[in-house]
Amino acid sequence: MRIFVAKDYHDLSLEAAKVVADEIVQKPGIVLGLATGATPLAMYRELIRMHREEGLDFSQVITFNLDEYIGLPPANINSYRYYMFHNFFRHINIKLKNTHLPNAMAVDVDEACQEYEQQIAGVGGIDLQVLGIGQNGHIGFNEPGVDFALGTHRAQLDEATIADNARFFASRSDVPRYAISLGIKSIMQAKKILLLASGNSKARAIYELVHGAVSNATPATFLKLHHDVQLILDEPAAMHISRA
Numbered sequence: 229m230r231i232f233v234a235k236d237y238h239d240l241s242l243e244a245a246k247v248v249a250d251e252i253v254q255k256p257g258i259v260l261g262l263a264t265g266a267t268p269l270a271m272y273r274e275l276i277r278m279h280r281e282e283g284l285d286f287s288q289v290i291t292f293n294l295d296e297y298i299g300l301p302p303a304n305i306n307s308y309r310y311y312m313f314h315n316f317f318r319h320i321n322i323k324l325k326n327t328h329l330p331n332a333m334a335v336d337v338d339e340a341c342q343e344y345e346q347q348i349a350g351v352g353g354i355d356l357q358v359l360g361i362g363q364n365g366h367i368g369f370n371e372p373g374v375d376f377a378l379g380t381h382r383a384q385l386d387e388a389t390i391a392d393n394a395r396f397f398a399s400r401s402d403v404p405r406y407a408i409s410l411g412i413k414s415i416m417q418a419k420k421i422l423l424l425a426s427g428n429s430k431a432r433a434i435y436e437l438v439h440g441a442v443s444n445a446t447p448a449t450f451l452k453l454h455h456d457v458q459l460i461l462d463e464p465a466a467m468h469i470s471r472a
């Protein structure tokens with residue numbers, strides 16, 4: 229696991245965008261796994277700037293998002309489809325048909341999960357998976373206690389995650405209780421992983437990821453078993469890890 233500690237959120241975002249952009253330049257038809265949440269927002273802004281000012285080309289890029297809330301239609305401002313379109317896709321030259329999120333409005337959720345896995349496999353798998361991390365150590369909606377052998381599945385949000393994500397909703401009771409999420413197994417199949425963490429609220433989970441044992445009590449610790457993981461942290465998120 230390679231670890232880069234940036235001085236603050238701004239620098240973390242520039243560094244993350246540089247990693248993603250370098251991969252796109254090397255492989256213009258790259259398959260990117262993308263994440264939502266507060267953490268990658270400035271990385272997306274920097275990638276948009278690189279597109280506008282430096283001609284970074286997304287015309288052949290294919291994306292798959294990590295997760296989507298069950299029951300939120302794409303037009304809902306809290307759906308991840310809405311987030312991706314407004315914060316990223318509409319500002320770059322990606323083809324919308326090449327952007328994928330789990331179909332959280334599907335009548336048959338299990339079928340939608342299987343289809344998503346098949347779509348990913350159909351383009352040869354994810355080349356670079358961008359991840360955030362929850363305060364409770366979740367990645368995607370793989371919450372503490374998750375079965376690590378699961379692929380894309382219907383996930384129940386942990387109470388801690390509902391509390392965390394309530395900041396984006398009018399009230400806590402509006403936060404959906406279920407999502408479709410890539411599983412640990414699916415995330416582990418990505419060829420490279422880039423995990424971003426900012427702020428001292430993430431320091432405990434980062435400590436567990438770097439120094440703890442592999443355990444589904446902190447789902448991100450499964451990344452210790454992956455051969456190509458890079459962490460980009462800011463100083464507060466890195467405060468508990470040994471930097472020798």
Ligand code: PGA
Pocket residue numbers: 264265266267268360361362363366367368
């Ligand atoms: P955040 O969420 O970027 O909004 O902190 C990260 C996550 O829960 O995975």
